[in-house]
Amino acid sequence: MKIAILGTGAGARQHATRLSTLGHEVIVGTRVPEATLARTEPDMMGTEPFAAYLSTRPGLALTTFAEAAEAGEMVINGIDGANAVTALSALPASALAGKTLIDYSVPYVYQQPGDAEHPWPTPWGEMPRLDPVDTDSLAERIQRALPSTNVVKTFVTQEQETVVNPSEFADGDHTMFLAGDHDDAKSAARRLLNAYGWNDLVDLGPLAAARALEMYAHFHTAVGLALGGRFGVKIVRGGSLR
Amino acid sequence: MKIAILGTGAGARQHATRLSTLGHEVIVGTRVPEATLARTEPDMMGTEPFAAYLSTRPGLALTTFAEAAEAGEMVINGIDGANAVTALSALPASALAGKTLIDYSVPYVYQQPGDAEHPWPTPWGEMPRLDPVDTDSLAERIQRALPSTNVVKTFVTQEQETVVNPSEFADGDHTMFLAGDHDDAKSAARRLLNAYGWNDLVDLGPLAAARALEMYAHFHTAVGLALGGRFGVKIVRGGSLR
Numbered sequence: 001m002k003i004a005i006l007g008t009g010a011g012a013r014q015h016a017t018r019l020s021t022l023g024h025e026v027i028v029g030t031r032v033p034e035a036t037l038a039r040t041e042p043d044m045m046g047t048e049p050f051a052a053y054l055s056t057r058p059g060l061a062l063t064t065f066a067e068a069a070e071a072g073e074m075v076i077n078g079i080d081g082a083n084a085v086t087a088l089s090a091l092p093a094s095a096l097a098g099k100t101l102i103d104y105s106v107p108y109v110y111q112q113p114g115d116a117e118h119p120w121p122t123p124w125g126e127m128p129r130l131d132p133v134d135t136d137s138l139a140e141r142i143q144r145a146l147p148s149t150n151v152v153k154t155f156v157t158q159e160q161e162t163v164v165n166p167s168e169f170a171d172g173d174h175t176m177f178l179a180g181d182h183d184d185a186k187s188a189a190r191r192l193l194n195a196y197g198w199n200d201l202v203d204l205g206p207l208a209a210a211r212a213l214e215m216y217a218h219f220h221t222a223v224g225l226a227l228g229g230r231f232g233v234k235i236v237r238g239g240s241l242r
Numbered sequence: 243m244k245i246a247i248l249g250t251g252a253g254a255r256q257h258a259t260r261l262s263t264l265g266h267e268v269i270v271g272t273r274v275p276e277a278t279l280a281r282t283e284p285d286m287m288g289t290e291p292f293a294a295y296l297s298t299r300p301g302l303a304l305t306t307f308a309e310a311a312e313a314g315e316m317v318i319n320g321i322d323g324a325n326a327v328t329a330l331s332a333l334p335a336s337a338l339a340g341k342t343l344i345d346y347s348v349p350y351v352y353q354q355p356g357d358a359e360h361p362w363p364t365p366w367g368e369m370p371r372l373d374p375v376d377t378d379s380l381a382e383r384i385q386r387a388l389p390s391t392n393v394v395k396t397f398v399t400q401e402q403e404t405v406v407n408p409s410e411f412a413d414g415d416h417t418m419f420l421a422g423d424h425d426d427a428k429s430a431a432r433r434l435l436n437a438y439g440w441n442d443l444v445d446l447g448p449l450a451a452a453r454a455l456e457m458y459a460h461f462h463t464a465v466g467l468a469l470g471g472r473f474g475v476k477i478v479r480g481g482s483l484r
Contacts, residue, residue, distance in 0.1 A: 129376050129377050130376050133375060133376045134371050134372050134375045134376070134457075134460075135371050162480075168480055169478045169479070169480040170478040170480075173478070174478045177465070179464075202465060202468050202469070203468060204464040204465065204467075204468050205464070205467065205468060209464045211460055212460035212461040212463070212464040212465075213461070215376075215457040215458075215460055215461065216457075216458065216461045218376075218453055218454035218457055219454040219455070219457065219458045219461070221454070222421075222446040222447070222451045222454040222455075223419070223444060223446065223454075223477060225446075225447065226444050226445060226446050226447060226451075227444070227477070227479065229479075229480065230480045231477050231478060231479055231480055232477075232478035232480065233475060233476070233477060233478065234416075234475070234476040234477075234478050235465060235469070235473050235474075235475060235476075236411045236412040236415070236416045236473060236474035236475065236476050237411070237469065237471075237473055238404075238410055238411040238412075238471065238472045238473055238474065
């Protein structure tokens with residue numbers, strides 16, 4: 001399948017590498033490909049320049065957001081949460097209409113150090129606040145901005161390194177979640193998750209449940225800081241389930 | 243140990259019953275004991291009148307919030323989130339000073355049906371919004387209101403029925419979380435959790451991590467609705483942990 005990945009960060013690269021390995025044709029989209037390829041220093045997260053990443057993966061292509069989305073039969077949104085709605089809304093309508101868009105972005109608001117109203121870092125780590133939060137979600141905003149696209153929220157409860165390789169923990173016996181208003185799109189997302197190695201999927205229902213998944217970000221960070229490393233979450237079903 | 247439980251709802255009763263079984267002296271506090279005992283109908287959650295509950299448990303005592311807190315060596319806050327800070331702040335300073343206060347309340351704001359700004363129920367269930375959320379937590383508000391008390395946030399990621407009996411799922415092999423700024427109080431909470439049957443505890447660090455635990459409420463609800471019943475969450479440690 002032709003799969004477009006929008007974004008060139010570390011998470012997006014995890015999907016690009018893994019999907020290529022699984023035999024998919026991967027097209028990576030970025031705002032300005034020339035600018036992305038011109039960077040020669042690691043980014044603020046310490047991720048190597050994209051050109052260096054791309055140079056060892058001849059099967060991958062880098063182009064604009066619009067061309068990547070246009071080419072993809074399915075699209076994965078790895079654009080950062082603060083810019084996702086604006087960037088996706090700017091695409092030609094044909095690029096995303098009728099397609100499954102898998103969104104894993106978190107709507108972090110990165111404050112500056114010294115912001116008195118929202119101290120950064122917070123007491124339990126470098127945790128930005130979320131916007132939207134609680135009564136709306138970034139996934140719903142994207143869906144409202146792209147009414148002809150079928151948005152699925154998933155991947156968001158894990159580092160993308162774990163998302164594409166769940167078997168690194170407990171033989172992969174932990175749980176991934178998804179939410180969306182379009183059953184066909186969720187089925188497509190499930191097939192992708194199964195291919196990554198996920199066997200325990202919990203469908204949380206409509207896209208409004210993306211609020212729960214995005215708000216889970218702080219919990220994930222807090223547990224990661226407490227354990228000092230990565231981890232999985234397994235939903236343990238009880239005998240009293242109906 | 244003398245343990246005070248503030249609140250008479252279904253969750254508070256789970257703790258009262260279980261702690262009595264474990265041999266503790268339990269004192270339940272309510273705003274106006276006479277009013278609590280006068281109720282003869284189930285509450286809006288379908289919970290039986292407290293007098294009926296109490297009549298079959300002769301070891302339990304019901305008194306005011308103030309007298310219960312005064313008598314308790316440890317205090318569990320089961321007052322609903324919307325009223326907890328006000329009710330706790332109204333207690334005499336001596337009632338809670340120097341004591342461990344375990345807080346499991348969720349700061350739900352119960353909208354009325356038809357509230358246009360915050361529809362209720364939300365699309366994934368009867369889920370009220372949270373206040374505070376994201377950049378503050380109810381537990382921190384309680385701690386700020388009671389600076390001489392040692393607040394621990396825990397229990398909040400589970401129904402209290404599961405909190406007091408974790409072994410109903412997977413032989414109890416799932417995870418409970420706690421957060422707080424006072425190590426002695428967290429040790430006391432850990433002993434209580436161990437007595438309930440919890441063996442896998444993750445200390446999320448300072449009380450600010452209560453934000454993560456309170457925001458987890460929507461995730462818990464969404465998963466519960468998806469599964470159609472109760473469940474546990476197990477943190478699966480990875481081999482790549484430091």
